[in-house]
Amino acid sequence: MIVAEQKPLDEISRMIASYERVLILGCGTCMTVCDAGGEREVSFLHNALRVAQSKIGNGIHIFWEYTLKRQCDPEFLELIVERVAEVDAVLSLGCGIGVQAVAERFPELPSLPGVNTSFMGMTRETGVWDERCAACGDCRLEDTAGICPITRCIKGILNGPCAGTKNGKCEANKDMDCAWLLVYERLEKLAQLERMRRYYPPRNFRTIPRPRRIISKTSVDPGEEYG
Amino acid sequence: MDSLLTDIRQNYPANRTQRFLADHSLVPTCQTACPLHMEIREYVDLVAQGKIVESLQVIRSGNPFPSICAYVCTHPCEDACRRDQVDKPVAIRALKRFALEFGGDRLIQAEAETSHIEKVAIVGSGPAGLACAYYLRKFGYPVTIFEAHSELGGMLRVGIPQYRLPREVIDTEVQRLTRMGVEIRTNTPVVSLDLLFDIGYKAIFITIGAHQSLRMRIDGEESPGVIDGATFLREINLGLRPSPGERCAVIGGGNVAFDAARTALRLGAREVRILYRRSRVEMPAGPEEVEQALEEGVEIVFLVAPIKIKREKGRLSVTCIRMELGDPDAGGRCQPVPIEGSEFNEEFDTLITAIGQAPQTPGGFGVRLGRGSTIQVEPGTLATNRPGVFAGGDAVTGPATVVEALAAGRLAASRIDDYLQHRYPLVVKETRESLTGDLLPETVEMVRRIGRVEPPILASEERSKDFEPVELVYDWETATNEARRCLRCGTGAEILSQDRCATCLTCLRICPYHVPYLDAGSTVQIPIDQCQACGTCVAECPAKVIVLRKPHDRRRVTEELEHILKTAAGSKLKPLIVGFCCQYGLFGTGTLASLWRGARAGVWIVPVLCVATVEAEHLLRALEIGAEGVFVAGCGDGCARENTASWIRQRVEKVRKILVQIGLQPERLQTFVSGTLSEDPAQGMDNFIEQVGGLYLASVMMQEVKS
Incomplete structure (x- = not known):
């Protein structure tokens, strides 16, 4: 899941300052789960902006709110075409993808980001999320006992642990577990310690051509069909 | 101001x-x-909120004679109460009595207009007859009640002793019926139904009760000094004062036996002994009645039955035999079996038999009789074999309860209405599902234990002297606290539409009762039979898809805020302070209840089901509509739920952070949780109001300076 956090209110206020009619657009998938831009957060932000307006009186806006199931699919965006026709800007509480999808679908309209998209992660407990994947496109979790050194080691080293590990913690952050120690302990449990002995050559990050595209449908040559 | 009123939210599809x-x-x-x-759930909840008049309205709408039920109902509701699985059932009957006494039931007038010409005769004026008359009058029929005795009420009057049901209660209800225009003919036994049809009645409801005591069929049953329970009670209740002598025995274990025993005690018997042929477990009398009788000094002897009575020298020599319990019969009760050679003799002055009663239907009625000489009817329509003749109450069921008779009377009234209007019987179907199932042990463990408080009763030495009512009524505080014990079964949270649920599992993680679960299809389910309706998940759900099942609970806060906006926010005399307070406890009915609805200038209270249901948006909305200060007040240790205050504290903190960003002082938002307050809650509230007043003044001055 993509994890994000809502931007501070004053940043959002500055962003929308020049637009009178603003649609606050929530996203019903990842942003809902990570408490950044679901229906509740949309409504909360809406209320907060209205309080700012009525108490401090800076700027007169008219807000609408709507939460789509997902902003990253163009079909969902069709649902708000009529609404968007009446507004001066869309404040998207979707992740960075959502903001861009809105911008792409409605080219004539400013699409403003309401959240800071942070990472891909998992839930630790209610209201706490941890980063787990860097989307490097070359997964080696098989060799590292299901623990990703790219995201969980602060240095992202592929052959650890480094000399900076002390009492199982990282030298960069005393509260953070050393990812490579975790890898070692888990490999020991799995009786696969020999994987530690292997040497992983340095990754060539230049091989990732951005932006990436994945095509899962298979192209079929129409001429090859059997009658 | 206009923009404040238009709170445009998400436009939902119509079906949603x-x-x-x-x-x-x-x-x-x-x-x-x-x-x-x-x-019941609704009126108990209203009592818990201290809304006694509203509670009485709900009670009156469902029961023609609630004052009678409040005294003598056998409360099957309490037996079914799910609170019993936690500690003890809610004292529903006593709460009804409280609502009637404190809600001013005596002042309520019933009215009815005649809109039909078909006259209906009701034979017998017991609870079934009175209820039928009440509803037929409401439907607009001219109704006549025929009663054989000199006063109305049937078993209520001649069977139930005064100390359990004061006669003023029956009189008040009868007067109400008279005012509604019911014609009453006392001292008029009906012997023939043909006559009634001849003089113009179009339909007849027979509710003659079951006044005929069953006989024991033993030697000497006819001796002077032996009397049956129904006759004994009837004589006393119609004003006679028979003397039971010094030593008195009562045969039987039902409510009539206990009524007779306790009445004999009040008439001056020194020793009253109940002889019952089975054991305590099988005894059909209500447990409170048994308890109170024992307190008053009635002695109960189990597993004993009389086999012979002989009158000697003005006293009764009763030969008894001891019993043991044999195999259970078809009804599941163990059959008593006499123990050979265990006979013994006892001397009594009076022997009262109370082993059951049956109806005595005059032959002239021409209705088909069934088992135990009860009248045979069609169960759904209460129609007898004669057209236009309906029957109900004890005459049909055999001796039963007041509330069953009232229900039969109500059913008869609507069926007689159908019959007279030539309608196929209309069956009103309940559209809502019924709640079934027990609480799971995990849920029970999390529900806070609060002991049941019984209403006060007269001291046993006081009450055995005369016929004053034994049970007293709750005081205000005890009643509201007792009503708060209700678990509000069936009103909990639900996921309004699964397709909007993001399956984030927040509800599952935060539920204090561990109720929501993930089913095999990866869908979150909130089982309604376990949900305790605290509303924590409703306020936390990031997709805002969980709602409470009762529309009133859902809309309440928004509506109250709109109300404040329209009435209070316009006045600028005092800074407006909005408080979200638990509708129960300290703020609903306790010492701070005086703050209710602007009773104190500037302070407006929004009552909430539980502070855990107050959403962060609500706090902001209150500020938006013009509140200078907002507080949330919960009951803390006095709360019927565990640890709900921590959730509202988190939300308050979240809003405070936003306030700082907006440029408002975070002190404008306060949480009060009683029990954790070191000072008097009223004092804490005063300080807060003063503080907000200061902030308001400062902000006004800043505005002046700016301009």
């Missing part, structure tokens, strides 16, 4: 709005168990 407005609560077990299907 409809679902949002509908009542999705389930019928609780107490309501299902009640023969009258009274809305």
Whole structure:
């Protein structure tokens, strides 16, 4: 899941300052789960902006709110075409993808980001999320006992642990577990310690051509069909 | 100001709005168990909120004679109460009595207009007859009640002793019926139904009760000094004062036996002994009645039955035999078996038999009789074999309870209405589902234990002297606290539409009762039979898809805030302070209840089901509509739920952070949780109001300076 956090209110206020009619657009998938831009957060932000307006009186806006199931699919965006026709800007509480999808679908309209998209992660407990994947496109979790050194080691080293590990913690952050120690302990449990002995050559990050595209449908040559 | 009023929210599809407005609560077990299907959960909840008059309205709408039920109902609702699985059932009957006494039931007038010409005769004026008359009058029929005795009430009058049901209560209800225009003919035994048809009645309801005591069929039963329970009670209740002598025996274990025993005690018997042929477990009398009788000094001897009575020298020599319990019969009760050679003799002055009663239907009625000389009827329509003749109450069921008779009377009234209007019987179907199932042990463990408080009763030495009512009524505080014990079964949270649920599992993680679960299809389910309706998940759900099942609970806060906006926010005399307070406890009915609805200038209270249901948006909305300060006040240790305050503290903190960003002082938002307050809550509130007043003044001055 993509994890994000809502931007501070004053940043959002500055962003929308020049637009009178603003649609606050929530996203019903990842942003809902990570408490950044679901229906509740949309409504909360809406209320907060209205309080700012009525108490401090800076700027007169008219807000609408709507939460789509997902902003990253163009079909969902069709649902708000009529609404968007009446507004001066869309404040998207979707992740960075959502903001861009809105911008792409409605080219004539400013699409403003309401959240800071942070990472891909998992839930630790209610209201706490941890980063787990860097989307490097070359997964080696098989060799590292299901623990990703790219995201969980602060240095992202592929052959650890480094000399900076002390009492199982990282030298960069005393509260953070050393990812490579975790890898070692888990490999020991799995009786696969020999994987530690292997040497992983340095990754060539230049091989990732951005932006990436994945095509899962298979192209079929129409001429090859059997009658 | 205009922009404040238009609070445009998400535009939902029409079907969602409809679902949002509908009542999705389930019928609780107490309501299902009640023969009258009274809305018990609703009126108990209103008592808990201290809304006694509203509570009385709900009670009156479901029961023609609630004052009678408040004294003598056998409360099947309490037997079905799910609170019993936690500690003890809610004292529903006593709460009804409280609502009637404190809500001013005596002042309520019933009215009816005649809109039909078909006259209906009601034979017998017991609870079934009175209820039937009440409803037929409401439907607009001219009704006549024929009563053989000199006063109305049937068993209520001649069977139930005064110390359990004061006669003023029956008199008040009868007067109400008279005012509604019911014609009453006392001292008029009906012997023939043909005559009634001849003089113009179009339909007849027979409710003659079961006044004929069953006989023991033993030697000497006819001796002077032996009397049956029904006759004994009837004589006393119609004003006679028979003397039971010094030593008195009562045969039987039902309510009549206990009524007779306690009455004999009040008439001056020094020693009253109940002889029952089975053991305590099988005894059909209500447990309170047994308890009170024992306190008053009635002695109960189990597993004993009389076999012979002989009158000698003005006293009765009763030969008894001891019993042992044999195999259970078809009804599940163990059959008593006499023990050979265990006979013994006892001397008594009086012997009262109370082993059961049966109806005595005059042959002239021409209705078909069934088992135990009860009148045979069609169960759904109460129609007898004669057209236009209906029957109900004890005459049909054999001796039963007041509330069952009232239900029969109500059913008869609507069926007689159908009959007279030549309608196919209309069956009103309950559209809501009934709640079934027990609480899971995990849920029970998390529900806070609060002991049941019984209403006060007269001291046993006081009450055995005369016929004053034994049970007293709750005081205000005890009643509201007792009513708060209700678990509000069937009103809990639901996921309004699964397709909007993001399956984030927040509800599952935060539920204090561990109720929501993930089913095999990866869908979150909130089982309604376990949900305790605290509303924590409703306020936390990031998709805002969880709602409470009762529409009133859902819309309450928004509506109250709109109300404040329209009435209070316009006045600028005092800074407006909005408080979200638990509708129960300290702020609902306790010492701070005086703050209710602007009673104190500037302070407006929004009552909430539980502070855990107050959403962060609500706090902001209150500020937006013009509040200078907002507080949330919960009950802390006095709360019926565990640890709800921590959730509202988190939300308050979240809003405070936003306030700082907006440029407002975070002190404008306060949480009060009683029990954790070191000072008097009223004092804490005063300080807060003063502080907000200061902030308001400062902000006004800043505005002046700016301009």
